[in-house]
Amino acid sequence: MVRFELMASDDLTAPKSPRPGEILDFARSELFDRTFHEGMELVEETASYLDGDGRRESKLLSRSAALAYAGESMKLTTRLMQVASWLLVQRAVREGDMTPEAAADPRYRLAERKAGAEPTNRDIPIALVEYLVRAEKLYDRVLYLDRRMYLDAPVEPDVNPVLSQLGRLEAAFRS
Numbered sequence: 001m002v003r004f005e006l007m008a009s010d011d012l013t014a015p016k017s018p019r020p021g022e023i024l025d026f027a028r029s030e031l032f033d034r035t036f037h038e039g040m041e042l043v044e045e046t047a048s049y050l051d052g053d054g055r056r057e058s059k060l061l062s063r064s065a066a067l068a069y070a071g072e073s074m075k076l077t078t079r080l081m082q083v084a085s086w087l088l089v090q091r092a093v094r095e096g097d098m099t100p101e102a103a104a105d106p107r108y109r110l111a112e113r114k115a116g117a118e119p120t121n122r123d124i125p126i127a128l129v130e131y132l133v134r135a136e137k138l139y140d141r142v143l144y145l146d147r148r149m150y151l152d153a154p155v156e157p158d159v160n161p162v163l164s165q166l167g168r169l170e171a172a173f174r175s
Contacts, residue, residue: 020100023149027094035145039087039138043080046131050077057125068121072128079113079135083142086110103150110146113139 026032050073058069089108092098102108113136119129 019149023090023093023100023103026145026149027090032090032094035138035142036087036091039080039083039142042131042134042138043084046076046080046135049127049131054125054128057127061123065121065123068119069124069128072119072124072132076128076132076135079139082110083135083139086142086146109150110139110143113143 054069054073058066058073061069086108089098089103093100093103119132
């Protein structure tokens with residue numbers, strides 16, 4: 001049974017009720033494990049780069065390129081912290097430290113991202129650009145998962161999508 005909370009009648013953009021079973025299934029899945037490890041590895045790699053080679057490379061840049069580097073690195077770290085926070089919330093659900101309903105709270109959700117513009121300065125190090133691209137791709141995948149789990153809830157909670165598809169296949173083969 002899915003619990004629906006009352007929302008203000010003028011709030012047409014309010015998220016639908018989450019599907020606790022599916023959220024728990026995802027949190028316990030191999031897909032989550034892979035995504036979690038990829039996200040945390042990217043955070044560590046990026047931090048290492050920005051504290052090491054990136055810092056050395058940025059000192060060699062012109063003033064305008066160094067300013068662009070600083071802006072892009074802040075955008076990168078912000079994006080990665082958003083992903084890491086979302087992944088840690090899902091892990092808390094998996095470990096029973098948070099309920100799926102609590103994880104659906106807007107403060108734990110990812111915001112739609114604006115179409116990423118290419119870095120404006122061509123002189124920033126290619127390594128930083130590569131980290132930016134990887135972070136944006138990861139963010140897009142995690143955003144997709146977030147939307148699938150928390151916004152795309154079916155109207156009828158009793159419908160099992162797997163059984164529904166199996167029923168369609170059986171009907172097709174009987175014809």
